[in-house]
Amino acid sequence: MSLDTVSIAQSTPDNVQPFAELGLKPDEYARIKEILGRRPTSSELAMYSVMWSEHCSYKSSKVHLKQFGDKAPKSDALLVGIGENAGVVDVGQGYAVTFKIESHNHPSFIEPYQGAATGVGGIVRDILTMGARPIAVMNPLRFGPADAADTRRVLPGIVAGVGGYGNCLGLPNIGGEVVFDETYIGNPLVNALCVGVMKHGDIKLAKAAGAGNLVVLYGAKTGGDGIGGVSVLASETFGSGGSTKRPSVQVGDPFVEKVLIECSLEIFAEDLVVGIQDLGGAGLSCATSELASGGSGGMQVALDKVPLRDPSLSPEEILMSESQERMCAIVEPSKIGRFLEICKKWDVTVTVIGEVTDGDRLEITWNGEVIVNVPPRTVAHEGPVYNRPMAQPAYIDEVNSQKVNVPMPNSAAEIKAAVLKLAGAPNLADKSWVTAQYDKYVQGNTIQAQPDDSGMVRLDETTNLGVAISTDANANWSYLNPYQGAKLALAEAARNIATAGARPLAVTNCLNFGSPEDPGVMWQFAESVRGLADGCLEMGLPVTGGNVSFYNQTGSVAILPTPVIGVLGVIQDVRTRTPMSFTSAGLELYLLGQTQEDLAGSEWAFLHGQRVGQSPTADLAREMRLIELLLEGNAFFNAAHDLSQGGLSAGLTEMVLRHNVGAVISLSNPAVDLLSETPGRVIVAIESNKTSQLQALATKYSIEISKLGTTGGDSLTINESIISLSELREVHTSTFPRLFG
């Protein structure tokens, strides 16, 4: 294939170009021509097509995501907001924390191990790019039914891939979710969150400033990985192949990434970069155009200098390659010597590929010939924006008008059976089979990890400052009412942090949905964003970033709307945290919050094949009072555990099994008390002489409390039902090994 240069493009305006195959619509192609005043070269077409894909341009979601900015609460903590690789918040003592969640759904369906592994790798680079040392990861995962063949194919590989990559990087895995539902067959969700820490002064941005500064590519060599992966894998057409010799999957090399992290941190420590960007989706197209666009706009790159793993790659392919473990830095000429030295120390491949210019064009050459000459902003930040049609889907009224109709346990035997059924249900069963494949100890700062309500890591060994993070989604509620569902997930994530004694500070989110071209899905999406934005405003928590994953559907069946919300909080002294369970007998157990009959969207209803009714309505003012109560009560709570999926039944099961200390519980209306999933509830354990203190807090924050029972013994006793801990444990822990070996 001959080289398509800018001058050839000028002289052959009528050449037919495969824009449709690259995923561009005719009007998008026309706009490119209008921007350039000529037809694009094939390299320019490659860049625009990949950067204007849904995945990179957010063209369907942008108009909605704007609300996160428009409705943003005033927050002094926010140091870097949406728009950079990841948001940054001030956590005090001079520390800044950055965190973000991203999806790697389609790639993980195609190649579970590598898809999940490179998902972890990608989000870690986003965090690193901000100038931070990555300190922990979390992985919310969703699969088809636990016994489905597709699940048996993808789950072990995904779990091994998450572990394989994260463990090798030395990042403790401190939490996540494992949820099963029919709609995720063929659409597993692999979301990956990373959190990193730095000092305020160390924040780095993706900006190419200063004419004459050098553009430096470092890390792995470029191969044909995932060419078209962004536009193809992350769009509705995935599955239809491109060139057979170009792999559609990216393969990760965690060792190279680990070295890249250490090398980069050493480079940052010596303040050797002006701007920096990781190479993720859309590879060099994205990195060069975003860096240039973030600066004054001018940049010149000699693409032939890019070190290749596969010498047969064409310039278009090099621009689109998604080879992993690469970074692009802007370096002042006076500092390049030291930069190269550090790379040499770490044995990292490094090449100067261009320089910042004082023009406003991104110009890319191939052996001296100009193959790209574009205004970078039009590639990176001014892509198409769609206001897609949306309409409340018909199912909403239908399911909302129905009532959950499931058998409710009555007798002692039925109650016991219900508790055991929930304890062993795949969505609620012990997840050690998964989490034991993740290193949670590395770095020596992990205070809480699975199965705690939230992950918690220490930032400072002397002051014991720490952060806690929880990710949550309740897709059942989101299905019944996407607006409420998003708010409820936000509330749950915040509560999960507060139970441990950490104050919620900031939010990230990963919005997993079906096709935006389906007006019903678009409505679910818009309602979810509206709910989250409203919720964050009410709770005073800024959204610092996130990710949107569309086209998670099989045929016309979309996944449940699954907005995964991550909340980060701060705890001044990790030694004071409240653990999720008790270690001794004789403590009193109280329920904070009142139980209503909320069976719609509950696990009990799900286990009976029902997803109907009205989701609960989030009362965020009350949630905030509950959070304040928890933070104050942290001083004397022996344990606190959030109630969510599986209600009180699941909450008690998790608490008694944690340290093998039983409990005696008495309930006036056991069926509803155990199975309802009314939001905003927490179990706390206190010494009996602290009752009046708890009472006072309850009054102060007007939260209803009721006594559940007492800790102790070797069984979970609920009224007349006696469930021995060994039986409960057997049921709770055998599900995953039975299913996955």
Add this chain to the structure above:
Amino acid sequence: MRVGVITFPGTLDDRDAARAVVAGGSEAVSLWHADADLKNVDAVILPGGFSYGDYLRCGAISRFAPVMSLVIEAAGKGMPVLGICNGFQVLCESHLLPGALTRNSDLHFLCRDQEIEIVNNTTAWTSSYKSGEKIVIPLKNGEGSFQCDDNTLAQLEGEGRVIARYVGQNPNGSRNLIAGITNARGNVVGLMPHPEHAINELTGPSAQGLGFFTSILNAMVK
């Protein structure tokens, strides 16, 4: 007392090991794999991680690092050397310790709190423990199954060179539940689980791993 902690490319638990060294009452000195100098340390720790990505075989590539020739030489002269997890693998690959560590029998990476029994408390790294003392420390690895031929096993057992065994169900298929071994002289110890992650109850399952780092003080006093 200066205890060196070696960092290879891909080492992960170096800072944890250094923290544990300090908690045990010594000074931690970081050593870089490419160093041609042991910086006058009195003992050396090879920490856990995935040096060189654990590609090929765990520890196989690290063993050729320049610093390793110095470690091998010093170990021969009696310097205390402790290899934890990946460090244990490097010591086996370097033939400072016999046997090899292979893929866990269930083929999964396994991270859990593990009870082990200290069965030899006469080495440089285990003298703070009582013989038969049981401790709980993290185990985390994908290739922790200790394997060797029958003669080597008989020799290790016969000479009392098994220093720690897993208690309860075998977590990885190690022969004779071996969690750690020593060389004939007792100065070189390899241990699969991670005492450096058990130096306090805040960040580990216990503080029972500290003994490995206090033992070394006794070794020097002698």
Add this chain to the structure above:
Amino acid sequence: MAKIVVDVMLKPEILDPQGNAVASALPRLGFSFAKSVRQGKRFEIEVEGEPTADQLAQVEKAAEVLLSNPVIENFVVRVEK
């Protein structure tokens, strides 16, 4: 006795971190022979008696569905004495 061998290698266009690690370790040890190294898997399958055509066909099938991952790997089946 004969055995059936299945060699599974990453497709040439797929990144091979392990092979790369070996390739860059060799020169450090003074070995200069390798232009590139790829690392794959070798399965040795023992069968009852001499391998039959039917067994080989079965092995082909097993190599495709179990021993290799067709998304990223190629395989070869052969009989070795």
Add this chain to the structure above:
Amino acid sequence: MAKIVVDVMLKPEILDPQGNAVASALPRLGFSFAKSVRQGKRFEIEVEGEPTADQLAQVEKAAEVLLSNPVIENFVVRVEK
């Protein structure tokens, strides 16, 4: 083009959990041919031009010190067309 191949297998007396896992997965998938399965490594080394005797000797050495662990593994070096 010719390449040098190094096959590395666990010694017969060493436990091979990977091979065992394959051996027990096969019958579950309806394959009955295998009496036993061992899983090892295969290295494909590309050299400049045709492999020379000297190169092969070097590869033998590299196989001994790096590519295999003599405590648990055996290896074979050969040229493959």
